[in-house]
Amino acid sequence: MTISPRLSTKDAIIEAAFDLLSRDSGASLGDIANAAGVGRATLHRHFASRDDLIKTLAMLAMEEMDQAADAACEEASSYSDALRRMLAVLIPLGDRHGFLATEPLENDPDMVAAYKRQMNETREMIEAAKKEGTFDRAVPTSWIAQSYDHLLYAGWESVKAGEVTKAQAVDLAWRTLTKGLGEANQ
Amino acid sequence: MTISPRLSTKDAIIEAAFDLLSRDSGASLGDIANAAGVGRATLHRHFASRDDLIKTLAMLAMEEMDQAADAACEEASSYSDALRRMLAVLIPLGDRHGFLATEPLENDPDMVAAYKRQMNETREMIEAAKKEGTFDRAVPTSWIAQSYDHLLYAGWESVKAGEVTKAQAVDLAWRTLTKGLGEANQ
DNA sequence: TTGTCATGCGACACATATGTCTCATATGAG
DNA sequence: CTCATATGAGACATATGTGTCGCATGACAA
Numbered sequence: 483m484t485i486s487p488r489l490s491t492k493d494a495i496i497e498a499a500f501d502l503l504s505r506d507s508g509a510s511l512g513d514i515a516n517a518a519g520v521g522r523a524t525l526h527r528h529f530a531s532r533d534d535l536i537k538t539l540a541m542l543a544m545e546e547m548d549q550a551a552d553a554a555c556e557e558a559s560s561y562s563d564a565l566r567r568m569l570a571v572l573i574p575l576g577d578r579h580g581f582l583a584t585e586p587l588e589n590d591p592d593m594v595a596a597y598k599r600q601m602n603e604t605r606e607m608i609e610a611a612k613k614e615g616t617f618d619r620a621v622p623t624s625w626i627a628q629s630y631d632h633l634l635y636a637g638w639e640s641v642k643a644g645e646v647t648k649a650q651a652v653d654l655a656w657r658t659l660t661k662g663l664g665e666a667n668q
Numbered sequence: 669m670t671i672s673p674r675l676s677t678k679d680a681i682i683e684a685a686f687d688l689l690s691r692d693s694g695a696s697l698g699d700i701a702n703a704a705g706v707g708r709a710t711l712h713r714h715f716a717s718r719d720d721l722i723k724t725l726a727m728l729a730m731e732e733m734d735q736a737a738d739a740a741c742e743e744a745s746s747y748s749d750a751l752r753r754m755l756a757v758l759i760p761l762g763d764r765h766g767f768l769a770t771e772p773l774e775n776d777p778d779m780v781a782a783y784k785r786q787m788n789e790t791r792e793m794i795e796a797a798k799k800e801g802t803f804d805r806a807v808p809t810s811w812i813a814q815s816y817d818h819l820l821y822a823g824w825e826s827v828k829a830g831e832v833t834k835a836q837a838v839d840l841a842w843r844t845l846t847k848g849l850g851e852a853n854q
Numbered sequence: 855t856t857g858t859c860a861t862g863c864g865a866c867a868c869a870t871a872t873g874t875c876t877c878a879t880a881t882g883a884g
Numbered sequence: 885c886t887c888a889t890a891t892g893a894g895a896c897a898t899a900t901g902t903g904t905c906g907c908a909t910g911a912c913a914a
Binding site: 712 | 870
């Protein structure tokens with residue numbers, strides 16, 4: 483009797499799904515099972531439906547982002563620094579998690595809850611960064627959070643397009659957030 | 669003989685498609701035909717396939733954005749002002765065109781060409797705005813363009829979420845771009 | 855060896871969307 | 885009135901993905 487029911491197979495499916503779906507968000511379960519080197523029936527033994535698989539991937543993506551963010555936070559010297567470091571670790575995850583942006587996850591209550599929780603953590607860090615003087619108190623936290631998310635996305639796209647390196651993307655996104663694109667006068 | 673082959677029917681389908689797909693990007697052709705008040709066969713008489721319809725919508729969206737942008741440009745006093753005004757007219761179009769972001773259009777050469785053309789126009793305006801002193805010459809134009817697009821998207825989402833009004837979204841996105849979120853010192 | 859378990863394979867049923875076709879109808883032009 | 889055109893309704897074939905099931909196989913533990 484195997485201690486845990488062969489995690490490797492399930493993991494192989496998950497990895498193949500992340501890999502395939504990032505390149506073709508319309509890939510079928512057959513494609514995914516094939517890429518994972520398992521039968522389609524085996525995939526169904528681990529994931530009841532396509533939605534189940536997608537949801538698992540989305541939850542995993544949340545966890546992975548949380549872990550990366552937590553690791554970045556531990557090394558940080560301030561909340562502002564933490565936000566900057568998070569940018570650096572989250573941008574590369576776009577290759578892996580980006581396809582989830584085109585999935586209809588807003589209907590799943592669990593996903594909505596998980597997303598809100600993560601969003602709240604970001605908001606708290608932004609509030610803290612405001613107190614550190616990094617952000618203007620007069621700017622709504624919700625807008626800073628939106629900008630943070632979308633500039634993170636912009637950074638990933640820029641790297642993907644080969645316009646900048648990852649490090650440059652982080653610097654540019656962070657500069658845009660904190661200092662702005664305009665000349666630094668006045 | 670009708671002068672032009674009953675544009676109203678085709679337009680009704682297009683309008684219904686914009687409306688339905690923005691709320692449910694997975695709506696079927698039957699749903700769309702139904703919403704348009706026409707038979708599914710009639711839809712096929714105007715659009716050979718689903719891809720054909722989507723592509724038509726995407727092309728129309730491009731035109732609509734172009735027209736709105738051009739109108740905004742005519743009233744503008746400078747390239748910088750034009751970019752700001754474009755923000756104001758493009759953010760509301762998100763409700764209508766947003767669903768196209770989840771469609772796989774990157775495979776269609778026509779769409780890629782149209783997108784590149786539009787992107788180039790934006791780039792040229794940004795270059796001009798650089799000369800006006802609005803943007804730092806040291807920042808890559810590609811990054812400014814990316815930020816512009818994504819902050820535009822962020823503005824739309826903020827409005828959609830009810831966090832800000834359209835006018836506020838424009839102001840915030842523009843401030844983020846030109847001045848930055850940080851306090852305006854140094 | 856024996857038994858269990860995960861798996862691969864293939865068959866099957868099912869659902870849905872899609873594209874095509876035919877026929878009857880209504881509208882409007884001539 | 886007559887004809888052409890656009891349309892609605894519905895049938896039809898097809899493709900594709902999806903989910904389930906049964907059975908044989910191979911690995912591994914007892």
